[in-house]
Amino acid sequence: MDKQTLSFQAEVKQLLHLVTHSMYSNKEIFLRELVSNASDACDKLRFEALNNNALFEDQPNLEVRVSFDKAARRIVISDNGIGLSAQEAIEHLGTIAKSGTKEFMGKLEGEQAKDANLIGQFGVGFYSGYIVADRITVESRRAGVAITEGVRWSSEGTGDFEVETITRETRGTDVILHLREGEDEFLSTWKLKSIISKYSDHISLPVLMRKESWDAQKDENVVSDEWEPVNKAAALWARSKSDITDAEYKSFYEQLTYDTTPPLAYTHNRVEGRTEYTQLLYIPAKAPMDLWNRDKRGGVKLYVKRVFIMDDAEALMPTYLRFVKGVIDSADLPLNVSRELLQESRDVKAIREGSTKRVLSMLESLADHEDAAEKAKYAAFYKEFGAVLKEGVGEDHANQERLAKLLRFASTHAEEGVSFADYVSRMKEGQEAIYYITADTLAAAKNSPQLEIFKKKGIEVLLFTDRVDEWMLSHLYEFEGKNLQSVAKGAVDLGSLQDEEEKKQAEVAAEGFKPTLDRLKTALGERAKDVRVTTRLVDSPACLVTEEGDMSGHLARLLKQAGQ
Ligand code: ADP
Ligand code: MG
Numbered sequence: 001m002d003k004q005t006l007s008f009q010a011e012v013k014q015l016l017h018l019v020t021h022s023m024y025s026n027k028e029i030f031l032r033e034l035v036s037n038a039s040d041a042c043d044k045l046r047f048e049a050l051n052n053n054a055l056f057e058d059q060p061n062l063e064v065r066v067s068f069d070k071a072a073r074r075i076v077i078s079d080n081g082i083g084l085s086a087q088e089a090i091e092h093l094g095t096i097a098k099s100g101t102k103e104f105m106g107k108l109e110g111e112q113a114k115d116a117n118l119i120g121q122f123g124v125g126f127y128s129g130y131i132v133a134d135r136i137t138v139e140s141r142r143a144g145v146a147i148t149e150g151v152r153w154s155s156e157g158t159g160d161f162e163v164e165t166i167t168r169e170t171r172g173t174d175v176i177l178h179l180r181e182g183e184d185e186f187l188s189t190w191k192l193k194s195i196i197s198k199y200s201d202h203i204s205l206p207v208l209m210r211k212e213s214w215d216a217q218k219d220e221n222v223v224s225d226e227w228e229p230v231n232k233a234a235a236l237w238a239r240s241k242s243d244i245t246d247a248e249y250k251s252f253y254e255q256l257t258y259d260t261t262p263p264l265a266y267t268h269n270r271v272e273g274r275t276e277y278t279q280l281l282y283i284p285a286k287a288p289m290d291l292w293n294r295d296k297r298g299g300v301k302l303y304v305k306r307v308f309i310m311d312d313a314e315a316l317m318p319t320y321l322r323f324v325k326g327v328i329d330s331a332d333l334p335l336n337v338s339r340e341l342l343q344e345s346r347d348v349k350a351i352r353e354g355s356t357k358r359v360l361s362m363l364e365s366l367a368d369h370e371d372a373a374e375k376a377k378y379a380a381f382y383k384e385f386g387a388v389l390k391e392g393v394g395e396d397h398a399n400q401e402r403l404a405k406l407l408r409f410a411s412t413h414a415e416e417g418v419s420f421a422d423y424v425s426r427m428k429e430g431q432e433a434i435y436y437i438t439a440d441t442l443a444a445a446k447n448s449p450q451l452e453i454f455k456k457k458g459i460e461v462l463l464f465t466d467r468v469d470e471w472m473l474s475h476l477y478e479f480e481g482k483n484l485q486s487v488a489k490g491a492v493d494l495g496s497l498q499d500e501e502e503k504k505q506a507e508v509a510a511e512g513f514k515p516t517l518d519r520l521k522t523a524l525g526e527r528a529k530d531v532r533v534t535t536r537l538v539d540s541p542a543c544l545v546t547e548e549g550d551m552s553g554h555l556a557r558l559l560k561q562a563g564q
Contacts, residue, residue: 001086003164008155009095012127016157020130027183030128031066031192032199032255034077034175037126038064039203041081041173043308045143048082050335055082055143057171064207065227066196070187073179075133080172083142086151090163093126093138093153126175130157132186133177139166140173189223193230202252204306206233235306237280237327241268253282257299257325261285264377266326267362275350281326281359287384288323299325300355302342304333315342316352320392321359323385328355353398360402367406379417382408387466394475404479410442410463412455418462420479426460433485434478436462438469449540450487461487489546509533 008016023029042062049055065078084092129136134156141150150168155161185191189212196207208227215222236244236252253263263282270278281300299322302313306329316328332347342348366378382389392403404420411418413426423434435454439445445463454461464473477484510533520531529547 001163001165003162005160005162006090006094007160011096012094013159015096016127016130019127020157023128023131027131028186028195029199030131030133030177031077031195033125033128035064035066035196035200035203035207038077038079038081038173038175039200039205041079041083042205043081045080045082045172046307047309047335048143052144057143059171062205064205066192066207066209066230068187068189068192073184073187075177075179075186075192077175077177078172080170081143083172084138084140084151084153085142085145085149086163086165088142089138089140089151089153093155094161127157129175129177132179132183133157134180135178137176137178138173139168139176141168141171143171189221196230198251199255201231202234202236202255203231204233204235204308207231235303235327235329237268237278237329238306244268249280252280253325256301256327257282257284259284259286259325263325264381265362265366267358269358271354275347275354276331277351277354278329279326279351279355279358280328281324281355281362283359283362283381283385284323284325285380285384299323301327302333302337303327303329304335304337305329305331307335309333309335309337310339313339313342315339315345315348316355317359318352318356318392318396320388320390320395321356323388324355324359356396356399360399360406363406364402379408382417387468390466390468390472393472400476404476410445410465412446412451412461412463415442423460423462424480424482427482428457428459431459433483434462435459435485435487436464436473437487438464438473441465448488449543450545452539454487488544506533 042064045055046062059080062080066075067078068075136155136157138153139150140153141147147169148165148167150166151163152166153161153163179186189209193209196209200207206229209230211224211226211228212221213224214220236248249266249268250262253266254260262285264285266280266282268278268280270276300313300316301311302309302316313328314322317324328351330347330351333345334341337345363378363381366374366381369375369378386408389403389406393400393407396403407419408416409418410416411423420434427434437445437448437450439448442463442465445465451461464470473484473486513533517531517533521528524531534543
């Protein structure tokens with residue numbers, strides 16, 4: 001292919017603009033992104049080579065090399081991974097394929113555009129090179145193709161890029177950054193090394209740099225021809241727990257997620273038995289923007305015997321735990337496992353069940369912790385992810401009880417943090433059911449006339465205001481043998497909580513109001529199933545209730561809003 005000039009996709013231009021203009025205060029992340037691409041490319045080669053060993057050519061050791069040329073003011077990030085064909089270079093470096101990217105940029109428009117932290121978390125990718133470079137040249141050859149099939153891609157990162165076919169001996173990719181004026185600080189072994197160990201210490205292959213040594217004659221450091229690893233290059237999860245510090249766990253989390261807020265909790269275990277695997281799972285402190293997208297794949301990476309297999313292996317975690325991040329490394333799965341196979345594998349089922357239990361125990365130990373600071377972490381967790389946990393109540397029957405214990409609500413006694421267990425411990429003498437009401441807002445719930453009799457008698461009522469609550473309640477009928485009873489449904493039977501006096505009053509009233517009730521029934525006709533006298537009101541003259549077993553008024557309104 002002769003040299004041709006092509007134009008970037010519109011979204012790429014937008015992303016380039018965003019990245020180069022708002023990431024300046026955090027510019028060193030370019031190296032994290034490019035090293036991570038190099039490492040991904042090696043993972044991809046390893047994966048494709050499972051079915052075609054010839055792809056390794058004569059270089060079976062996968063590695064990333066970072067070097068610089070002071071005089072030419074260039075940095076080169078080089079890998080011997082899968083490489084790019086000309087077509088792939090055009091597609092992958094000129095358009096945005098990642099589905100979430102466009103959506104993400106849309107959200108960043110306006111006010112948020114300056115939030116570098118958000119962009120950093122998202123992973124800005126290849127284009128981050130333009131934070132420090134005014135031209136990037138990529139030279140590459142895909143593994144397994146002829147040396148005459150190499151490609152050179154080059155661009156100043158503005159409107160267009162050039163591509164041409166080249167001859168290239170070595171497999172893999174060189175990304176050559178031509179530094180902008182004023183970015184010479186990156187032309188230093190020390191500087192580059194420190195960025196690599198900050199962001200890329202835990203990637204599972206070696207990142208090499210040229211050894212530097214002191215030259216007494218020249219009175220300065222000189223770069224030798226010898227390469228040395230500058231990262232640990234050991235998959236953290238494969239190391240023994242006792243050798244890993246809290247700081248290492250946290251820095252691994254940051255490398256894994258780009259989230260600079262430390263995780264709330266993590267768990268690291270080697271599980272032995274019929275299925276063998278290692279899990280390193282984290283609970284983030286903050287919910288991602290797309291938490292409510294249930295189609296979003298989870299945050300757990302799958303490895304098989306330390307070989308990376310896939311990102312976001314959704315089969316490894318139930319949907320309601322999609323916020324969990326981490327790594328699962330299986331000793332049993334075949335290396336060529338596909339997403340489809342994962343869905344059916346019994347080993348995967350065992351891994352999912354085991355990991356779910358681990359996450360739940362992690363949450364339980366936060367929730368029940370004696371230490372107030374740990375307990376506060378649970379409250380923080382719940383604020384971010386509580387509503388998602390509720391999905392599990394309906395989806396995960398095996399763990400329903402454990403999940404129910406983890407839920408926290410508002411009630412007529414406390415604004416937040418009320419658990420079912422708290423509620424039960426405050427139940428009145430003779431009270432049999434757990435009472436609740438659902439509404440759109442806390443204020444609406446609190447002011448509901450249906451609560452009057454409960455307030456008068458000092459009986460606590462749980463106030464459910466999350467959208468998912470109605471759905472959850474259609475799957476949860478009881479807690480520790482106590483029925484959940486909506487105060488807005490049916491004839492609230494206060495049972496033995498009602499004294500004789502009140503019962504009698506109700507009977508008398510029912511008799512006295514009979515003509516009124518009859519007239520109301522006739523007037524309302526089809527629109528009301530029944531009209532009856534109630535003891536549940538104290539101040540209000542009337543209220544609407546739905547029949548036991550019917551859709552609640554609140555749910556009916558939600559469905560109507562949703563156009564159903
Ligand atoms: P992401 O890594 O999230 O896919 P990037 O913007 O970092 O997004 O990279 C875009 C694409 O360019 C990658 O998905 C990959 O196909 C290709 N690419 C980037 N760097 C390399 C590399 N060193 N070797 C092979 N392909 C690469
Ligand atoms: Mg990338």
